[in-house]
Amino acid sequence: MWQRLLGMYLNRLIRVGSLSLTLPDGTTHHFGVPDAKAPTVGVAIHDTATLRALALNPHLALGESYMDQTLTIENDDLHGLLELAMRNIAAGHDSWLSRLRERVRDLSRGISQRNQARRSKRNVAHHYDLSAKLYDLFLDADRQYSCAYFRTPQDTLEQAQVQKKAHIARKLLLKPGMSVLDIGCGWGGMGLTLAQEHGVKVLGVTLSEEQLKIARARAQAAGLTDRVRFELMDYRAVQGQFDRIVSVGMFEHVGAPNFQTYFNTVNRLLAADGVALIHTIGRFTPPGSTNPWITKYIFPGGYIPALSETAAAIERSGLITTDVEIWRLHYAETLRHWYTRFMAQRDAAAALYDDRFVRLWKFYLAASEQTFRFAGQNVFQIQLARTVQTVPQTRDYLLRAQTTDHRLASSTR
Amino acid sequence: MWQRLLGMYLNRLIRVGSLSLTLPDGTTHHFGVPDAKAPTVGVAIHDTATLRALALNPHLALGESYMDQTLTIENDDLHGLLELAMRNIAAGHDSWLSRLRERVRDLSRGISQRNQARRSKRNVAHHYDLSAKLYDLFLDADRQYSCAYFRTPQDTLEQAQVQKKAHIARKLLLKPGMSVLDIGCGWGGMGLTLAQEHGVKVLGVTLSEEQLKIARARAQAAGLTDRVRFELMDYRAVQGQFDRIVSVGMFEHVGAPNFQTYFNTVNRLLAADGVALIHTIGRFTPPGSTNPWITKYIFPGGYIPALSETAAAIERSGLITTDVEIWRLHYAETLRHWYTRFMAQRDAAAALYDDRFVRLWKFYLAASEQTFRFAGQNVFQIQLARTVQTVPQTRDYLLRAQTTDHRLASSTR
Numbered sequence: 001m002w003q004r005l006l007g008m009y010l011n012r013l014i015r016v017g018s019l020s021l022t023l024p025d026g027t028t029h030h031f032g033v034p035d036a037k038a039p040t041v042g043v044a045i046h047d048t049a050t051l052r053a054l055a056l057n058p059h060l061a062l063g064e065s066y067m068d069q070t071l072t073i074e075n076d077d078l079h080g081l082l083e084l085a086m087r088n089i090a091a092g093h094d095s096w097l098s099r100l101r102e103r104v105r106d107l108s109r110g111i112s113q114r115n116q117a118r119r120s121k122r123n124v125a126h127h128y129d130l131s132a133k134l135y136d137l138f139l140d141a142d143r144q145y146s147c148a149y150f151r152t153p154q155d156t157l158e159q160a161q162v163q164k165k166a167h168i169a170r171k172l173l174l175k176p177g178m179s180v181l182d183i184g185c186g187w188g189g190m191g192l193t194l195a196q197e198h199g200v201k202v203l204g205v206t207l208s209e210e211q212l213k214i215a216r217a218r219a220q221a222a223g224l225t226d227r228v229r230f231e232l233m234d235y236r237a238v239q240g241q242f243d244r245i246v247s248v249g250m251f252e253h254v255g256a257p258n259f260q261t262y263f264n265t266v267n268r269l270l271a272a273d274g275v276a277l278i279h280t281i282g283r284f285t286p287p288g289s290t291n292p293w294i295t296k297y298i299f300p301g302g303y304i305p306a307l308s309e310t311a312a313a314i315e316r317s318g319l320i321t322t323d324v325e326i327w328r329l330h331y332a333e334t335l336r337h338w339y340t341r342f343m344a345q346r347d348a349a350a351a352l353y354d355d356r357f358v359r360l361w362k363f364y365l366a367a368s369e370q371t372f373r374f375a376g377q378n379v380f381q382i383q384l385a386r387t388v389q390t391v392p393q394t395r396d397y398l399l400r401a402q403t404t405d406h407r408l409a410s411s412t413r
Numbered sequence: 414m415w416q417r418l419l420g421m422y423l424n425r426l427i428r429v430g431s432l433s434l435t436l437p438d439g440t441t442h443h444f445g446v447p448d449a450k451a452p453t454v455g456v457a458i459h460d461t462a463t464l465r466a467l468a469l470n471p472h473l474a475l476g477e478s479y480m481d482q483t484l485t486i487e488n489d490d491l492h493g494l495l496e497l498a499m500r501n502i503a504a505g506h507d508s509w510l511s512r513l514r515e516r517v518r519d520l521s522r523g524i525s526q527r528n529q530a531r532r533s534k535r536n537v538a539h540h541y542d543l544s545a546k547l548y549d550l551f552l553d554a555d556r557q558y559s560c561a562y563f564r565t566p567q568d569t570l571e572q573a574q575v576q577k578k579a580h581i582a583r584k585l586l587l588k589p590g591m592s593v594l595d596i597g598c599g600w601g602g603m604g605l606t607l608a609q610e611h612g613v614k615v616l617g618v619t620l621s622e623e624q625l626k627i628a629r630a631r632a633q634a635a636g637l638t639d640r641v642r643f644e645l646m647d648y649r650a651v652q653g654q655f656d657r658i659v660s661v662g663m664f665e666h667v668g669a670p671n672f673q674t675y676f677n678t679v680n681r682l683l684a685a686d687g688v689a690l691i692h693t694i695g696r697f698t699p700p701g702s703t704n705p706w707i708t709k710y711i712f713p714g715g716y717i718p719a720l721s722e723t724a725a726a727i728e729r730s731g732l733i734t735t736d737v738e739i740w741r742l743h744y745a746e747t748l749r750h751w752y753t754r755f756m757a758q759r760d761a762a763a764a765l766y767d768d769r770f771v772r773l774w775k776f777y778l779a780a781s782e783q784t785f786r787f788a789g790q791n792v793f794q795i796q797l798a799r800t801v802q803t804v805p806q807t808r809d810y811l812l813r814a815q816t817t818d819h820r821l822a823s824s825t826r
Contacts, residue, residue: 151807286728307734308725315699315719320789324720324737325808328801373801376733388741388786394564395738399812 002048006055009095016091017041017084020074024048032084039084042074059098063293063367067359078366086374105289113255113290115301117234121207123253123301128186128208131352135187138342138365143187143214146249146279147331147379157337160330165193168246170398171277171323171383173391174198178243181205181269183235184250188215188228195228200244205233236261241271251280251310255303256287259310263317266384275391276319276384281331282307284376291367298364307380319384322391327379328372335369415461419468426506430454430497433487437461445497452497455487472511476706476780480772491779499787518702526668526703528714530647534620536666536714541599541621544765548600551755551778555602556627559662559692560744560792570750573743578606581659583811584690584736584796586804587611591656594618594682596648597663601628601641608641613657618646649674654684664693664723668716669700672723676730679797688804689732689797694744695720697789704780711777720793732797735804740792741785748782 003023010019014031017038022028024047034040045051050070053061062085065071066078073081088094105112115123139145140161148160149167168190172180176199182191185204188211195202206212215230222228235250245266254262266276287306295302307324314321342349342365349358371377385391416436423432427444430451435441437460447453458464463483466474475498478484479491486494501507518525528536552558553574561573562580581603585593589612595604598617601624608615619625628643635641648663658679667675679689700719708715720737727734755762755778762771784790798804 149807151809284728284733286725306724306728307737308721308728311719311724312699312721315697315721320697320741320791321720321737322739322741324734324739326735326737327806328733328735328804329806378733378801388791391741393740393742394562395811396564398808 002052002055006051009055009058009097012095013088013093014084015093016087019043019084021045024051038087039077039080041077041080041084043081044072044074046070046072056097057101057292058095059101060292060296063297063360063363066363067356069359078362079370082367082370083374086370090375101292102289105292106287109255109289109303110257112295113257113301113303115253115255115258117236119301120234120253123299124207125209126300127298128206129210132187132210132214133352134349134361137345137349138338142189142193144189145186147281147327148334148337149327150330150333153333157334157341160334160337165190168248168277168279168381169194169198171275171381172244172246173275173397174200174244176200179203180244180246181238181242183238183245183247183266184253185211185215185230186249187211188218188230190246190248191215191228191230192218192222192224194246195224196222200227202228203238203242204228204230205235205238206230207232207234236265238265238269240269241274242269243271243274245270245274245276246279247276248279249281251278252302252304253299255301256305256309259305259313260316263313263319267317267319267386270319270384270386272386273390274386275322278380278382278384280305280310280380280382282310282326282378282380284378294364294367297360304377305380310380310382314382314384318386320386320388321382322385323381323383323395325381327381331377331379332369332372335365335372339365339369415465415468419464422468422471422508422510425508426501427497428504428506429500432456432497434458437464451500452490452493454490454493454497456494457485457487459483459485469510470514470705471508472514473705473709476710476773476776479776480769482772491775492783495780495783496787499783503788514705515702518705519700522668522702522716523670525708526670526714526716528666528668528671530649532714533647533666536712537620538622539713540711541619542623545600545623545627546765547762547774550758550762551751555606556600557602558599560694560740561747561750562740563743563746566746570747570754573747578603581661581690581692581794582607582611584688584794585657585659586688586810587613587657589613592616593657593659594651594655596651596658596660596679597666598624598628598643599662600624601631601643603659603661604628604641604643605631605635605637607659608637609635613640615641616651616655617641617643618648618651619643620645620647649678651678651682653682654687655682656684656687658683658687658689659692660689661692662694664691665715665717666712668714669718669722672718672726673729676726676732680730680732680799683732683797683799685799686803687799688735691793691795691797693718693723693793693795695723695739695791695793697791707777707780710773717790718793723793723795727795727797732799733801734795735798736794736796736808738794740794744790744792745782745785748778748785752778752782 010031018032018034018040020030020042022044047070050065140158144161149164150160178200180200180202182204185191185206191202191204194200212232219225219228281304283304283306287309290303346358423444431445431447431453433443433455435457460483463478553571557574562577563573591613593613593615595617598604598619604615604617607613625645632638632641694717696717696719700722703716759771
């Protein structure tokens with residue numbers, strides 16, 4: 001029965017590319033039609049419990065069975081399998097059961113993404129309080145754990161992360177002495193860079209104790225403690241007003257029920273002539289739910305916003321949107337770099353945790369990459385102000401600054 | 414009684430700047446507190462009917478009584494009065510009656526903005542079939558009846574309109590021979606420019622017979638009839654697919670109930686590797702209603718979109734938003750130019766129509782300008798595609814093209 005149910009699902013789903021599925025009884029079944037422009041993937045399911053789990057809840061069970069090795073992929077072509085799944089799901093061929101589940105998750109996000117202060121701290125700890133050594137294995141030296149900005153496909157990850165910070169700094173229109181609030185400061189890289197290169201004062205807040213420890217140590221080591229302060233603090237508890245607010249890769253953790261609170265808080269904390277820059281993963285598709293495997297294993301309480309619901313909260317907050325840049329494949333490239341680095345260090349990762357964790361992380365990085373390539377994820381950089389005069393009336397200030405960068409880069413070569 | 418009602422309203426409303434109001438009985442009443450940073454305006458109401466109309470429906474009656482001269486302004490400081498009104502309304506001090514009216518208009522937009530094909534044609538005729546001579550009085554030579562792009566405050570209107578077209582052309586990533594659909598082509602200026610400067614083939618559609626006549630005559634005169642075709646056609650009736658779609662200042666006429674149809678149509682008409690650029694007035698405030706004077710006298714069926722509702726329709730259409738540029742004060746500058754030109758030609762306008770029409774048009778241009786300065790209106794340029802690969806992965810293509818423009822400009826000086 002589970003075999004028939006899964007077969008019906010895959011028959012409906014696989015219209016682009018092809019899948020050969022070997023079942024616990026040793027039989028092999030083919031779905032879709034081989035096509036040079038789409039993956040051909042072989043998969044084996046090794047027990048009936050996995051067959052049942054995949055038939056009932058494929059979006060959760062695929063990652064779980066891959067972690068448990070009760071599902072294996074020919075040549076371990078994880079990216080191929082994920083591309084095959086996502087392209088067909090994005091084409092609208094998912095099962096009614098999966099879509100029903102998604103609808104239920106969507107309707108229940110008031111509960112699953114409520115993210116009041118205590119829950120937020122627990123959710124953050126789940127991911128960001130993992131061993132600092134783990135992040136050392138695949139991030140750049142500055143620990144930028146968000147999308148890098150590739151000016152050319154040949155850029156290294158290190159270059160692209162430097163460019164990301166520079167790009168954001170330009171949009172913040174910084175002047176020496178300004179006060180900057182960094183909401184979700186991570187391991188401190190953004191705040192330290194802004195203080196060092198632009199002479200601003202920074203308050204960075206995080207809910208991760210591991211991140212705080214490292215961020216503070218880095219500020220100390222850089223001799224910047226007079227200008228850069230890191231605190232373990234919920235952004236909703238911050239007081240005062242700041243000339244600039246930056247928030248990179250944090251909005252994904254806010255949860256749809258809190259979007260209004262988030263932007264009301266930004267509005268409250270921003271000076272009357274202030275500028276804010278929110279950098280977040282986004283979805284091109286309408287508001288919906290979060291993948292259940294990601295919620296369970298990677299980002300509890302997380303939610304990838306659509307522009308429509310984000311803009312609605314901004315409009316109600318009284319803030320003015322002054323620019324929306326939309327990065328498409330930059331995060332796919334970033335994740336490919338992280339994947340390659342991580343896989344080169346897989347033994348070190350297994351020594352930190354275990355082999356199942358390595359497969360979990362590998363699945364996370366590969367699935368995230370393919371979501372940007374094939375399933376409508378992107379990055380929004382939303383620039384905000386409180387008056388129509390604050391930000392220059394053309395985007396030429398971004399271009400001029402960039403031209404200067406070029407000149408600097410070539411003169412120091 | 415009307416006097417008391419209007420007094421209560423103005424007492425509540427005027428918190429920034431001040432108003433001296435002279436009533437039909439000759440008494441003068443003061444509202445607000447004089448303030449160097451806000452207008453001080455004197456207004457006289459000349460009959461009781463106007464007093465009543467202003468008390469009951471100020472958003473409609475202000476424009477009507479100004480047109481009828483039953484309300485006059487000291488030194489004819491129309492911009493000052495509108496600034497005073499808009500700044501205080503934007504600060505949230507409007508009356509409950511006005512807000513209730515707005516809510517009713519909002520709820521009834523399914524009817525007032527239904528804009529099926531026949532109604533759309535009538536609505537368009539109301540404004541755009543006005544004498545071509547009228548538009549000659551205040552537009553630039555190319556008849557660009559939409560927001561110009563001021564690279565510097567010193568730019569002339571003619572320059573700024575050329576820059577607007579160039580800016581849009583860059584975002585369209587044109588190549589010679591491409592097919593371009595211009596939805597709402599006006600008097601043909603955009604289509605003719607794209608064909609002439611970029612070697613593309615253009616189909617421009619309008620619902621205005623006056624615009625069509627002039628656009629066709631211009632194509633003939635320019636010897637471009639082999640590459641540029643103008644048709645009297647509802648955009649929903651267009652067939653085929655186009656490499657590029659451009660739509661400037663037309664989305665304001667679509668009406669909220671038709672946003673989904675609009676973007677579904679763009680998606681249907683756009684080639685798989687196509688790029689579209691939608692240029693429209695927008696609001697920073699949440700979705701709401703249209704000013705009743707504007708609906709009655711200027712743009713029946715029109716509606717200024719918020720980004721949230723526009724993005725929601727785009728997300729559901731399957732299109733991908735690749736960039737959102739937001740112009741703030743450019744339309745205020747454009748409208749100031751139009752106002753100045755129009756006022757210099759007011760006798761010619763009165764000869765075409767009459768003095769009341771001159772006041773109507775003057776109120777329209779002044780009120781529109783102040784809406785961009787003080788009441789949360791802006792311009793959205795939304796670039797759309799169907800795949801994540803179509804548009805270059807950084808905005809550098811805009812920069813490079815612009816640098817080239819500069820070089821061209823200086824080498825031809």
